[in-house]
Amino acid sequence: MATALPISQNRTRTASAAGKQLREIAIVSINPNDFIDLRSDTVTRPSAGMRAAMASAEVGDDVYGDDPTVNHLQAVLAERFGFDDALFFASGTQSNLAGLMAHCGRGDEYLVGQEAHTYSYEQGGAAVLGSIQPQPLENDADGGISIQRIAKAIKADDIHFARTKLLALENTIGGRVLPQDYQRQVTEFAHARGLLTHLDGARIYNAMVKLKIDEPTAVAGFDSVSVCLSKGLGAPAGSLLLGPREFIAQARRWRKALGGGMRQAGVLAAAGLYALEHHVPLLEQDHANAEFIAVELRAMGLLAQPPQTNIVYVNIPEGHAVNLKAHLQQRGILATVRPRTRLVTHLDLSRDKIETVLRAFRDYPHWNC
Numbered sequence: 001m002a003t004a005l006p007i008s009q010n011r012t013r014t015a016s017a018a019g020k021q022l023r024e025i026a027i028v029s030i031n032p033n034d035f036i037d038l039r040s041d042t043v044t045r046p047s048a049g050m051r052a053a054m055a056s057a058e059v060g061d062d063v064y065g066d067d068p069t070v071n072h073l074q075a076v077l078a079e080r081f082g083f084d085d086a087l088f089f090a091s092g093t094q095s096n097l098a099g100l101m102a103h104c105g106r107g108d109e110y111l112v113g114q115e116a117h118t119y120s121y122e123q124g125g126a127a128v129l130g131s132i133q134p135q136p137l138e139n140d141a142d143g144g145i146s147i148q149r150i151a152k153a154i155k156a157d158d159i160h161f162a163r164t165k166l167l168a169l170e171n172t173i174g175g176r177v178l179p180q181d182y183q184r185q186v187t188e189f190a191h192a193r194g195l196l197t198h199l200d201g202a203r204i205y206n207a208m209v210k211l212k213i214d215e216p217t218a219v220a221g222f223d224s225v226s227v228c229l230s231k232g233l234g235a236p237a238g239s240l241l242l243g244p245r246e247f248i249a250q251a252r253r254w255r256k257a258l259g260g261g262m263r264q265a266g267v268l269a270a271a272g273l274y275a276l277e278h279h280v281p282l283l284e285q286d287h288a289n290a291e292f293i294a295v296e297l298r299a300m301g302l303l304a305q306p307p308q309t310n311i312v313y314v315n316i317p318e319g320h321a322v323n324l325k326a327h328l329q330q331r332g333i334l335a336t337v338r339p340r341t342r343l344v345t346h347l348d349l350s351r352d353k354i355e356t357v358l359r360a361f362r363d364y365p366h367w368n369c
């Protein structure tokens with residue numbers, strides 16, 4: 001259990017945002033392994049078993065297609081998800097971008113949710129590097145984009161307009177699972193209107209575990225999918241792009257242009273294979289932990305939304321975010337505390353650690369100030 005942690009000599013005193021309360025931000029010197037980290041599910045560290053798998057991986061030069069472990073991982077994922085082919089990338093940002101660039105050319109457009117990672121959190125890479133115009137559309141409360149909104153956004157074939165080529169969705173999105181009925185209807189609609197469909201499935205395994213469905217069902221209707229190994233699955237890096245053979249061949253070209261051709265990448269692929277074999281069933285515990293956090297925070301009077309998977313959103317009363325963040329940090333807890341705070345569970349967070357987090361929320365002395 002993490003208790004108050006050693007505080008170094010470095011302390012800074014600053015006025016609070018409101019200018020009323022003096023707060024003390026302790027710069028704590030803690031071994032990063034001792035933090036209880038709720039910022040993201042990307043923060044997990046490879047377990048001993050995963051490191052052993054990485055150390056013993058057979059490798060080769062993957063730019064030449066010679067790495068047997070990468071080739072095996074690609075074959076396994078393509079087979080499991082029911083696609084012709086797969087391609088290993090260092091990151092989800094890169095696999096999404098190469099996917100968008102393989103689908104769309106210069107002057108084409110993709111329809112995407114305002115809240116989508118490819119639109120909001122990837123520096124506009126599709127536009128910056130791919131010359132692809134994004135058409136952002138409002139996401140509904142459940143994370144989807146209404147078919148009416150999509151229909152209105154598809155541009156006519158007119159010399160003034162970009163060519164609407166692709167619909168990109170995300171699942172899970174902000175921890176929400178897209179309803180299967182919606183997925184079927186929206187992908188059918190997109191295809192009927194001549195659009196291609198791409199899924200950012202960085203957390204598709206969370207959706208599968210939640211809905212108790214298999215891989216092909218989870219991605220039904222999508223022409224391509226990007227799947228991350230370094231989120232809830234706990235690998236240190238890696239994302240796979242899945243799709244038809246020609247599409248993957250084009251994405252392979254873009255991957256090289258984007259500087260994403262890796263050499264002895266089998267050490268990373270081995271971590272991914274280990275994660276697929278050992279970590280998928282653990283996602284259910286992450287979801288249960290998220291649910292537990294939400295229930296307990298609500299019992300403290302905080303407005304915490306019921307999570308669908310491993311991401312909890314909780315409203316922090318006005319004026320408390322900075323002090324609460326410092327309070328948690330002094331107890332070895334890292335969280336991105338904002339008026340709307342996101343807490344993410346993952347395989348490095350045991351129930352004991354969650355209890356420590358909840359105690360720290362309860363002990364926060366200023367709730368009534």
Ligand SMILES: Cc1ncc(COP(=O)(O)O)c(C=O)c1O
Binds near residue numbers: 042090096202
């Ligand atoms: C939904 C989603 N897609 C894509 C990415 C990008 O993945 P990476 O950080 O590996 O580039 C993230 C990262 O957190 C994500 O949450």
